[in-house]
Amino acid sequence: MENLLANSSEPRTQPVALHGAVLRLTDIEKVYQTKTIETVALNRVNLTINRGEFVSIMGPSGCGKSTLLSLMGLLDEPTSGVIEVDGRAVTSFSDRELAGLRNLKIGFVFQSYHLINDLSVVDNVEVPLLYRPGMGSKERRKRAVDALDKVGLSARTGHFPSQLSGGQRQRVAIARALAGGPEIILADEPTGNLDSVMGEEIMGLLLDLNRQEGVTVVMVTHDEHQALKTERVIRFFDGSQVG
């Protein structure tokens, strides 16, 4: 098993593949409506994420970055507009179909890791595989251990999240995102809770995943320095794409 961390400080290789759009957002609007206030979170966003790209999304707080990531991750529905995954519009998909698509195609990495404290590291990594129909426990365990091996945590399988550092927790979260073999990883400020050394380590891991394994990565970040390492930076302001 190839350990991605072993290469993290070496020169980046070229992306594995770049073939067509894996995610396309067309005329997306997201409006949050309360009894008294209507808040436009996203305003006519048109965005295409190509297969194998590493894209970072930047903008000030409240500009709609996380909303955009939720829409891309099929966790939320746009008020209007069309989201396509692999060329298929998901507008009419049922909750079950959307869940299945998320499980197969998308891996998530969050700023606050979102590990389940009552589960061991390997059990946390197995979580997405629990929702994959027909996958047995042995296969789940093998995939989880492989994913942990990739992020350099194969020695920590039996540990619990509380026994890990922030950087290790985020690596577990990345292993969890990888375990299902997703085409896209959506990372919401993955280095936001980490110090600069740990941040660099996690960023290196994501870059390696993108370049060596061809995983498409969309990362929301406030960190200009990290964003500049990615192939494309998309900037948002007040719900609109500005660059």
Place this chain on the structure above:
Amino acid sequence: MLRHLFKLIWNRKRANLLLISEIFFSFVVLFGVGTLLINFGRNYRLPFGFDSGPVWRLAIRAGQGQKMPRAELDDVLRQVQALPGVQAVALTSDNTPFSFNNNNTRYYNHGLQSPITNNYDADDAYARVMGLRLREGRWFQPIDDASKARPIVISQDFREIMFGKGPAVGRAITGGNPAVDPKTDQYRVVGVVDAVRMDHDFAAPEPALWKRLEPFDTTHWETANVMVRVAAGQGGALQEKIARTVAGVTRQWSTEVRTLEDERLSKRRYTLVPVIALSLVSLFLIVNVALGLFGVLWYNISQRRAEIGLRRAMGASAGAISAQFLGEMMVVTTLGVLLGVLLAAQFPLLGAFGMPTGLYAAAIGAATVAVYVITALCAWQPSRLAARIHPAVALRED
């Protein structure tokens, strides 16, 4: 997924201990009440072993400190017997069916001890008046006047315990009462009747034994209990006549006439009051436990919103989230029920209260089903609530 749920519950065992305890105690309460109710239900469907319908109980009292001579009592019985509408009369002891009196002891058959057995005194007409169903031998007859040992008729359950498959009629048993001369405490079986339930509607059959009241008995009683079989449709008018007839013999004696049916209903009410009270208290406890479970689950879900959001992001559908929380509750319930079953199983294993194993098994089954239904109902709404949590919102909250 089941293994995952067990792992989650096990890793949260401290947090789940209270829930498991609540479910365990609910199970124990339901098992106890269930055993009582199922026992009552099973007994209720059993025959009484006698015909209580057209039988009245006539209590004749001689008055405070007074005794009634047997000759005068026999005169009363003859006159009551002669009344139109009266089919037969029989003298018996005061532990009449459905009364609050009882008289019981143990008997011995060559060292074999009987269980506690109800004793009844009965004259030669008693079987006909009460509609007892004879299985072997005969009821008391005048030829028993010459019997050395006191003649008895026994119930079928007493017969099975004391004589097994061997012959019972003609066999002798002793009373074993240290206060009574052993020579006079001997009894000879002349007949066997069906097992009887004479305590109340919900009582189990109990071993019973009838001792013959001899016609030449010179005991002077303070109260005589007379069972009167009447023709169908008889009512208050005949009761009046009976009272007047007794008064005609001697005005000092007072009478009370009640139908056995009234006595049965009265005893039933008396028996049901504590059972209903116990059931209501149990219901109250169970409702409290259910509300507690509901609250704990609600709180649990509010504490796990981020986890719910995460699972949704990882590919769980709303239905899968709902199923997970229901499943977790079922796992917790299973652990509580297992502990409860472990305790409940001791009752049949130790032969507690002399109830059959099948009854305890039915009560365990009923309590198990009830606990699962209660916990499933309590978990249903919180689980649906969990399924409705918006993943994007839940993930952003943390």
